[in-house]
Amino acid sequence: MTPFLHRELPEPLYSQLYHWIKKEIEEGRLLPGMKMPSIRQLTAHLKVSRNTVEAAYQQLQSEGYLESVPKSGIWVAEIEKSPLHPNEVEHPIKLECKPSSEVLVDFEYGNVDLEKFPLKQWKKCLSDAVDQENNWLFKYSEKQGEFALRREISNHLLQSRGVRSAPEQILITAGTQTSMALICRLLALQGHTVAMEEPGYSGVRSVFEDERCHVEPMPLEKDGLSVEHIQTSRAKAVYVTPSHQFPFGMVLSISKRMRLLKWAYQSEGYIIEDDYDGEFRYRGQPIPSLKSLDEEERVIYLGTFSKSFLPSVRLSYIVFPPSLMGQYLRKFAAYNQSVSPIIQRAMALFMQSGEFERHIRRMRKLYQRKHQALLRSIEQHMGTKVKVVGEKSGLHILLKLKGVSTLELIEKGLQKGVKVYSPLSFWLNPTPEGHSYIMLGFGGLSIEEIEKGISLLASCLHEEEIGES
Template sequence: MLEITLNLYEDKKDPYYVQLYRHIRQEIKSGRIHAGTRLPAIRRLSEHLDISRNTVEAAYLQLVSEGYVESRPRSGLYVLKLEEDFSFLEKVTNQEPGRQDAEEIVETKPAASPVLRCDFRNGTIDLSSFPFSVWNKISHQIMQEYTNSLSLYGDPQGEPGLRHQLAGYLRQSRGVRCSPDQIIVGAGTQQMLLLLCQLLGTERQPVAVEDPGYNGARSVFSELNFPMVPIPLEEDGIDMEYLMKSEAKLVYVTPSHQFPFGMILPIHKRIKLLQWAAEHDRYIIEDDYDSEFRYQGRPIPALQGLDKSGRVIYMGTFSKSLLSGIRISYMVLPESLISKYKDKKAFLEPTASLIHMQTLERFMEEGWWEKHLRRMKNVYKKKHAFLLSAITRFFGERVKVIGQHSGLHIVIEVNDGRSESELVRKAEEKGVKVYPTSPYWITFDTQLPPRLLLGFGGLSENELEAGIRLLKEAWT
C-alpha cells in the first residue's frame, strides 16, 4: 500500500491541503507515483500525517478536478496516466538554459548535518518522572474489568466518570464553574476547536487572534474559512482597544500564560474582555494550555470563573501535564452551546481513546493525578530555575528573557544585529536546535529584535547546561 509522507509547514502561507495537493501532484508528474496506483484512504492518510480528514479530502478533490486521479466506486482513488511525460522536469529544475546538458549533471551529496546535541523543542515533557508502573497497572485493570465495553466506542462527549473527575479538579485548581454535562473530552486542542467551530456555525465571520499567538489554532480557523483579525499585544497582553474596534465575532486568547511570550492578562483587562463579549453577543475561547505550571506568585484563576454571562469557552489539555501521546484534551461549553452540541451528539463519535479515558479517570479518582502534578511542578520549577541561571552565567545581560515564571518554555531576545534565521543557523551548526517565533505572527515586524523559543520540559540539567554553553559558542 502506498504511503505518502511529507513535511507540512504551519508557517507557510499555503494551507495544509494545498501543500499536500502540490506534493502528490509533483510525485505523479515526476513518475514517482505511477499510473494505476491507488492513493491511501482519506482516513488512513489523515491519521498518518496527523491532519484532519477534511484537509486530505480537499487535496484529493483538487487532484480529481485537475485530472491527475480518478475516483472508482467502492474502490478508491487511482492515479491516471498522463498524456505528457513530466519526468524530464526533474532533471532541469533550477538549471539555466545553455549552462549544461542533462547528461552532464553531476549528482552532489548534501553536506552532512551536524550531530544534534540539544533540542530546545517546545512541548516536550519529562518522561523519566512519569509513574508508568501505576498507569500501566490501572490500564491493565481497565482491560480486565471492562472487556465487553471496550468493544464499544463509548460516549461521544467523553466518559461520564472522567468528566465528573474533571469538573471537580477544574473547580478546585482553576476556579472553573461547570457541571460534568458541560465538559467535552476529545483528542487534542485542534480537534476540540474543529468541533467548536462547527457548533458556532460562524463560518466566514471574523475571529480575533493574539498576534503573535498559537499557530495551531490559526491553522484550524484558516482551514474552516474563518477570516482572522490579528490583535497586537501590549506588555500585559492583548490590546483591548484594538479588539473593541474590530469586527470580530469571536476571540481566541491564552490569558493565563500568553503563547509564546508568557504575559498574564491582568484583572482589569479580563473584565473588559468579558464586558465586550457580553455586550456584543460574542464568545471568548480561553485556551488554558499549561496553567498547572506556575513558579512564582499565586495561581491565576481561569477567566471562565469570572464569567457571569456564559460567554467563555474554556479549553485545556493533558499533553503538558500527563503524556502527550494519550491525546486527551477537553473543553467546557457554556449552557448556551450545550443544547447545540446535544443536537449533534447522536451523529458524532468519540475521538479520545476509551481505554485512556477510563485509565485517567481512575488515575484521578485514586489520587495519583494530584501526586503526579505536585511532583512535576517541582521538577519543572527546578529545571526552569536552572535554565535561567545558565543563561545568566553564559550570557549575562546580552540576552533578555521573556515569559519566565511559568510554563515549559521561555523566549529569549537576542539583540546583537544578527537576524533570527542567522541565529538559528549558527545554533544548528553547533548541534543545537532553537526555534524562531516569527511563525507565530500574522503581521510580523521585521524591525523587532530576534526572539527565539526554548522549551525545556524534556531536557535534563546536564542537557540544559550543555545547550546554553553551545549557544554561547555559536553566537560569540
C-alpha cells in the same frame, strides 16, 4: 550548498539538483526550518540557468520537501517523516535514521519530562481500565466522552483552576485543534471575524483559516492582548491564552480580564480560553481563569493533558456553557466520540487514585527547577546579549536576540549540536521584530542538558561578536 552537477550526464541538471537537495534533506544535512538560498542566489552560485533552479525547487515543493513562505523565502519543510523515505522504522527492517548524535540538545517545545513520569502507575491504569466490567469495550463510547473521566476533570478544574463545571458541560476531544474545529462549527464562525493574539498559537490559526474564518490579529501589550482592538473589531469570538500567553508568556491582567468579559457580555461574543499549561506557574499568585470569572456563560474553556500529563495520550477537553453543550449534542448527534474509551478510562482511574494531582505537584517542582536552571544559565553565559521574555510559568521561554538574527543563531546552534527554534510562524503578519526571537522549550530536557545547551548556544553569540569586530 555545493552540489556537484555533471553537465555530461544524460540526467538533466534540474533533476540532479533536485535529487541532491532531496538527499540532503532526507539524510538530515538540511534540517526543517532552515532557509534555502533564494533562486537568484543559487542560480548565481551554481552558474546554472534560473530555470534549472526553479524546476528543482518546484519539484521539491510539490513533494513537500521545501515550503515557500510568501515574503519570507523558501524553507526546508517541517514534515518530520518524508512521505517517501520513512525514517522511523522499527524491527525487523531498520532503515538508516537521521544521525541523532548530530543534535546534542534539542530545545523543541512540547516535550515533557520523562525521568519522573509514573510509568508503572499509568500502565496499571491502562490494564485496570481494560479489566473493568468491560461491556463498554465492545461498543461505541459515549459521544461526550466517558462520564468517569468528565467527573474527574470537573473535580480537577474546581480544585486547581477555580472552574465550576458539571461533568455534563464537558466534552472530551482528541486535541486542541479538534476542539477548535468543533467550536467553529458550533458557533457558526465560518465567514465571520475571529480575534486572536498576535503572535499566537499557529495550530489554532490554521484551524480558523481552514474553517474559513477571517482571523484578526490583536496586538499584544505588556499585560496581554489589546482589549481596545477587540472592542472595535467585528469579532464574534476571541481565542486567548490568558494564563500564559503563547508564545510571549505574559499574563492577562485582571482589569483586562474584566474588560474582555464585558466585551463578550455586551457584544454576545464568545471568549475561547486556552489554559494549555495553567498547571505550571512558578512565581506569584495563581491567576484565576477567565472561566471562573464568567457570570454570563460567554467563556468556553479549553484544557489538555498534553502538558500536564503526556502529549501521547491525545486527550483534551472543552468546558461549554450548558446551553452550548446542549446545542452541541443536538447539532453533532450523528458524530461518534473520537478518543478511545480505553485511554479515557485509564486517565479517569489515574486521576481517581490521586496519582494525577501528585504528578502535577511533582512536575511543577521539577519544571520550576529546570526553569530556574535555564534562566541562571542564560544570565551566566549570555548576560546582556539577550533578553528573556515571559519568565513566570510554563514549559518554554522566548529569548530576544540583539545583534544576531534568529536564523543565524539557529544555523550556528545546529553546527554546535544545539537545536533552537524560530517563533516566526506564530505571527500572522510577521514584523521585523519577529525575526529577533528564539523559542526554548525545556520540558523534556534535563538540567544538565539545559545548561550544556545554553552554554553551547552562548558560544555562538560570542563567535558572532568576534566575527563582527
